[in-house]
Amino acid sequence: MNDITKLLGEEADSLLTHRCEKITQEQLTLPGADYVSQTFSQTDRPIPVLRAYQQLLNHGRLAGTGYLSILPVDQGIEHSAGASFAPNPLYFDPKNIVELAIEGGCNAVASTLGALGSVARRYAHRIPFVVKLNHNDALVYPTTYDQTLFGQVKQAYDMGAVAIGATIYFGSENSRRQLQEISAAFEQAHELGMMTILWTYLRNGDFKQDGVDYHTAADLTGQANHLGVTIKADIIKQKMAENNGGFNAVKVGKTHPKVYSHLSSDHPIDLVRYQVASCYMGRIGLINSGGASNGSGDLAQAVRTSVINKRAGGMGLISGRKAFQRPMNEGVELLNAIQDVYLDKRITIA
Numbered sequence: 255m256n257d258i259t260k261l262l263g264e265e266a267d268s269l270l271t272h273r274c275e276k277i278t279q280e281q282l283t284l285p286g287a288d289y290v291s292q293t294f295s296q297t298d299r300p301i302p303v304l305r306a307y308q309q310l311l312n313h314g315r316l317a318g319t320g321y322l323s324i325l326p327v328d329q330g331i332e333h334s335a336g337a338s339f340a341p342n343p344l345y346f347d348p349k350n351i352v353e354l355a356i357e358g359g360c361n362a363v364a365s366t367l368g369a370l371g372s373v374a375r376r377y378a379h380r381i382p383f384v385v386k387l388n389h390n391d392a393l394v395y396p397t398t399y400d401q402t403l404f405g406q407v408k409q410a411y412d413m414g415a416v417a418i419g420a421t422i423y424f425g426s427e428n429s430r431r432q433l434q435e436i437s438a439a440f441e442q443a444h445e446l447g448m449m450t451i452l453w454t455y456l457r458n459g460d461f462k463q464d465g466v467d468y469h470t471a472a473d474l475t476g477q478a479n480h481l482g483v484t485i486k487a488d489i490i491k492q493k494m495a496e497n498n499g500g501f502n503a504v505k506v507g508k509t510h511p512k513v514y515s516h517l518s519s520d521h522p523i524d525l526v527r528y529q530v531a532s533c534y535m536g537r538i539g540l541i542n543s544g545g546a547s548n549g550s551g552d553l554a555q556a557v558r559t560s561v562i563n564k565r566a567g568g569m570g571l572i573s574g575r576k577a578f579q580r581p582m583n584e585g586v587e588l589l590n591a592i593q594d595v596y597l598d599k600r601i602t603i604a
Contacts, residue, residue: 258595261554262561267521274518275525282567284603285320293537299488302447302478306416307488310382310449314593315359321591321596322489322541322570324384325355326419327578331389331404332516341413341547341579352377354582358589364419364451367405367410371413375438377416384451385410386419387439390433399457400428403435407442417449417488423457424478425506436481437485442485453543454478465503469493471500472518472525473509476532482502483538490533491572494542494559495525523604526566536567544573546593553588560595570596 259266283293284544290308316323327345329338339345345354348369354362356377363370364384374383387410388401401421410418420436423429440450456469456478468474472495479490497516501509518528530540542563544556571592577585595601 258557258561258598258601259354260415261452261557261591263554265558266374268521269523269558269565270412271566272396272521272523272604274524275405276519276524277531279526279567279603280410282296282530283534283565284536284601285539285569286336287318287320289320289539290426294488299444299486300447303449303488307445307447308418310361313382315590316570316596318595319596320569321564322361322539322572323359323573323593323596324362324364324541324570325351325358325360325589326384326386326543326572326574326579327351328364328366328386329575330369330570331366332392333475334392338575338579342372343580348372349376350582351578352381354578354585354589356381357582358577358586358587359593361570364415367409370415371409372414373517382417383413383415383523384419385415388419388420390525399416399423399426403434403439405449406522407439407446408449412445415448417451417524418443419451419453421453421455421456422478424460424481425461425474433481433485440486450486451489451491452482452485453489453491454482454487455493460506461500461504466497466503468472468497468503469505470496472498473513474500474504474506474526475496477501477507479529479532480542483533487538489539489541489569491541492529493545494562495522495529498525498528522562523566526562528570528604530567539569540567540574541570541572542568544571544576546578547575552580553591556592557595560592561601564596564601567603 362382422432
């Protein structure tokens with residue numbers, strides 16, 4: 255705990271001792287070793303999907319805990335290969351992406367159809383694959399934000415993937431088309447026995463008001479999460495909430511005063527607790543994204559994000575750039591530091 259406390263710095267006491275009094279832990283379904291048997295098995299998903307989920311939870315350093323540590327590397331499309339891999343050209347080769355996930359003790363590696371397909375026969379039996387099927391094409395000019403399918407569900411199944419992943423840009427001009435496409439893809443994935451993971455991101459220029467970016471507001475991201483679980487995402491991936499009040503500031507949709515007075519507060523753990531609550535009170539797991547790499551502060555930031563997610567009732571972290579944009583041994587160290595938070599029984603649910 256000493257290292258974690260040191261990394262948390264001045265926030266250590268606030269983050270490690272906070273108790274959620276708005277939405278209490280007793281109201282939540284929490285991650286655990288028996289999550290698939292006790293909770294996920296109650297859904298209408300086919301039996302092979304339950305097996306795929308258990309396979310995911312049984313792999314890596316967090317095996318048997320109910321928590322997840324996933325390495326995602328789809329940035330070669332989302333942010334261009336040069337922008338993503340120039341800091342460490344080793345990862346132009348998908349083999350090294352998978353090797354980092356294995357050496358880092360991750361539950362799974364999430365990447366593109368082409369990247370995972372290029373090494374599938376070598377690695378698909380060694381670590382669970384999550385094939386990300388849609389992306390934003392960074393070459394479109396002027397820049398637009400739209401998620402387009404780059405592959406088919408059956409292709410992910412044929413390479414032995416346990417899950418597919420997809421993004422919907424909720425709030426964007428094309429979000430309803432994306433929702434229809436991904437809803438259909440998720441249904442097919444379930445029919446084939448694969449899990450579904452949804453990146454429930456917000457994307458709209460008007461979500462920035464008066465110098466405040468509400469793309470990470472707890473109320474707006476919470477609603478995106480709720481839309482995601484509605485189309486049967488088995489896991490929700492969301493950026494960690496950093497503020498609140500997006501509905502009122504942007505004047506989009508409807509909200510209720512009790513969202514802010516009774517269900518959340520300004521504390522980081524309470525903000526993420528609302529994100530968890532929006533995933534059917536934790537019945538569907540929430541993993542937060544690790545965010546961009548900022549250099550020397552990445553380790554402390556990754557640990558902070560992990561502590562907040564775990565104490566809020568989340569299911570884990572999916573961290574990519576902080577790990578692969580540095581030498582492999584340092585990437586392994588960062589991934590292990592994230593996992594250590596979830597393995598540390600002294601870090602409890604708030």
